[in-house]
Amino acid sequence: MTAGPPDLVLAVDVGGTTTKAEITDAAGTVLTTGTIPTPHGPAAFDAIEDLGDRLLxxxxxxxxxxxDRAAVVLPGIVDPVGARAVFSSNIGWRDVPLGDRFTARWRVPVLLEHDVTVAGWAEWRHGAGRGHDNVCxxxxxxxxxxILAVAGRLIRSGPGEAGEYGHIPxxxxDGLPCPCGNVGCVETVAAGGAIARAYTARTGHDIPSAATVFERAPHDPIARAVIDDAVDALATGLLGILHATRVDLIVLGGGLSGAGDILTTALHTxxxxxxxxVPVxxxxxGAFGIRAGLIGAAHYARAGALE
Amino acid sequence: MTAGPPDLVLAVDVGGTTTKAEITDAAGTVLTTGTIPTPHGPAAFDAIEDLGDRLLxxxxxxxxxxxDRAAVVLPGIVDPVGARAVFSSNIGWRDVPLGDRFTARWRVPVLLEHDVTVAGWAEWRHGAGRGHDNVCxxxxxxxxxxILAVAGRLIRSGPGEAGEYGHIPxxxxDGLPCPCGNVGCVETVAAGGAIARAYTARTGHDIPSAATVFERAPHDPIARAVIDDAVDALATGLLGILHATRVDLIVLGGGLSGAGDILTTALHTxxxxxxxxVPVxxxxxGAFGIRAGLIGAAHYARAGALE
Incomplete structure (x- = not known):
């Protein structure tokens, strides 16, 4: 193997519910892919090893x-340099040393990173934010x-964590309690679960997810009101960063980006x-929807750095 | 003249009320100093030329x-590269080309910058924030x-402008109208004028400035309530940036920094x-109080860049 850019890469996105992996070429073509339920606790790491091994x-x-390269992106708090899974409340681990276990198993260099950071970076560099220097x-x-990029640079929030926009109180x-211990955090109103719960609370109808609220919004005033409230929360949470750093593009990525223009138009308004x-x-x-973490992991494996 | 670091520098801080200038050596010793009332409109630039000339x-x-170097720091919006005073509502200019008029008059290279940006940078690099990499x-x-510094770098907000923390609504x-056209901006509660006005509104007593409110706070419940309200506004305005960028030090500089620990203790609490x-x-x-702009201009003249 020469020291040129990576040829094929293995990308793994470890989520609270499922872990997804794929092997792609430089054009992004998926050569093989797999999804497993994420086991609770440190057992998740055995399952990740097995999944990568199976794809290879x-x-x-x-x-x-x-x-010739792999990247594994993890939720919670990650220490990429020390190779530790520091904390995940969802999956249930705390300070698990990973060392070179993935490298030893897969026989390629393996990069670790934080899932949302990589997803956001991928949207900025390779997706909807491409070509922009000041992006949230x-x-x-x-x-x-x-994530936040200013003057063409990724502004890391903390070591191995993304910007905690969801926890701005x-x-x-007069807000709802947040599992973090605070009251009225942005994500108690604007995250997917919060949107679905608010709709159910106001209508009595159980719905499978926030996607239903977005579907109903054009002809359902309550759905529309729930979305407007989520947009109000997003806008309020963004005011500080917009005044402090003069971001000129906001990308709404992740699962809710499937909601379509209703969300972007309302937030811009x-x-x-x-x-x-400051300018609006x-x-x-986002360009990658729910796949941003996995696509980002592949780009990160190729790039070797979040630049 | 050799090309070594500047020896003596001329620093000019152009304020809405007065313009201050001084010539200092590398140790910060003031060799000569002068203050004039700032004329309204573009006439201010003639007065700046004269003041610098007088000191020289x-x-x-x-x-x-x-x-062998000078720096002039201006309020409003400044275009340091194009050498233009873009806008100042206080002094009353709009898009005034400055070209090399100061250089031609004083016969030294003259840097232009935005006053608050330079004041904030000076507090970060040479004052109370010295040695810290993540500072607001x-x-x-x-x-x-x-200003905001992340990972040891100054994060510019816009070209020639500081972070508009005062205008986060x-x-x-239920807030007060702000001259910017919005309602309930941080500076309608937490700026010096706002603190003085709030105290007068609640007591009927005219006072010379916010300093009086801080003096009275230990034994005057209304003064204390006014300051607590200002602190509440500051804290609310800072929440976004604290979650997005993980700043670990907040420096309160400028005129109000003379208020003493009452402000910092209350904000931290x-x-x-x-x-x-996120960590508190x-x-x-601030270390430089109301002199941060002038001290910053001298440091900037020496450094040649806001790094």
Whole structure:
């Protein structure tokens, strides 16, 4: 193997419910893919090893030897340098040393990173934010977090964590309790679960997910009101960063980006009403939807750095 | 003249009320200084030229030839590269080309910059934020703006502008109108003028400035309530940036930094109550007070860049 750019890469996105992996070529073509339920606790890491191994084994030998890099992206708090899974409340681990276990098993260099950070970076560099230097990417799903790029550089929030936009307490006096211990955090209103719960609370109808609320919004005033409230929360949470850093593009990525233009149009309108001394940023949907973490892991494996 | 670091520098800080200038050596010793009322409109630039010239003339000839750099810091919006004073509502100019008029008059290279940006940068690099890589400096005075440093780099907000922390609309439904056209901006509660006005509104007593409110706070419940309200506004305005970028030190600089520990202690306590998922930053007073702009201009003249 020469020291040129990676040829084929193995990307693994470890989520609270499922873990997805795929092996792709430089054009992004998926050569093999697999999804497993994520086991609870540190057992998840055995399952990740097995999943990667299975995908590598599935490849014809001539392709197998062309896989020369991998990346695993994890939720919670990750220490990429120390190779530790520091904390995940969803999956249930705390300070698990990973060392070179994936590298030893798969026989390729393996990069570790934080899932939302990689998803947001991928949307910025390779997706909807491509070509923009001052971008905030929010990854909207069960929770809500994001990344910030200023002057063409990724602004890391903490070590191995994304920007905690979902936990900005915007309604401390009259909001809903958040599992973090605070009241009225952005994600108690604007994350997918919160949107679905708010609709159910106001209508009595159980719905499978926030997607239903977005589908119904054009002809259902309650669905529309729930979405407007989510947009109000998003806009309020973004005000600080918009005044402090002059972001000119907001990308709404992750699962909720399937909601379509209703979300981006409403957020842009809301921000237009609120901003006076700083320009109103453009608002656009993410390009990769729920696949941003996995696509990002592949790009990260190739790039070797979040730049 | 050799190409070594600047020896003596001329620093000019152009404010809405007065313009201050001084010539200092590398140790910061003031060799000569002057203050004039700032004329309204573009006439201010003639007065700046004259003031700099006067200071240079006051120096003994042996010192005069050692002045080899100058910096002029301006309010509003500044285009340092295009050498234009883009906008100042206070002083009353719009898109004034400055070209090399100061250089031509003073016979030294002259840097232009934005006053709050330079003041904040000086507090970060040479004052209360020295040695910290993730810092937000708020310059509290008649208005309120600031700078952000992340991972050891100054994050510019817009070209020639500081972070508009004062215009984050935190009380859009029940706040005071702001001259910017919005309602409930941070600076309608937390800037010096706002603190003084709030005290007068609640007591009927005219007071010279916010400093009086801080003096009275230990034994005057209304003064204390006004300050607590200002702190609440500051804390609310900072929540977004604290979640998005993980700042670990907040410096309160500018005129209000003379208020003493009452402001920093109250802000730290308030933030401690509100933050759950991100660490509570330290809060400290600026080292340079109202002189941050002028001291910053001298440092900037020496450094040649805001790094």
């Amino acid at each position: 084994t599935e490849l014809p030998a001539a392709q197998r030897i062309r896989v 990417v929010l990854i909207l799903g069960t929770g809500l977090a994001g 915007i309604r401390p006096h 809301d921000l237009s009403r609120r901003l006076r001394v 940023p453009a608002v656009t949907l | 003339t006051e120096l003994p000839a042996a010192q005069r030839i050692r002045v 400096v708020l310059i509290l005075g008649t208005g309120l703006a600031g 935190i009380r859009p439904h 308030d933030l401690s109550r509100r933050l759950r998922v 930053p330290a809060v400290t007073l």
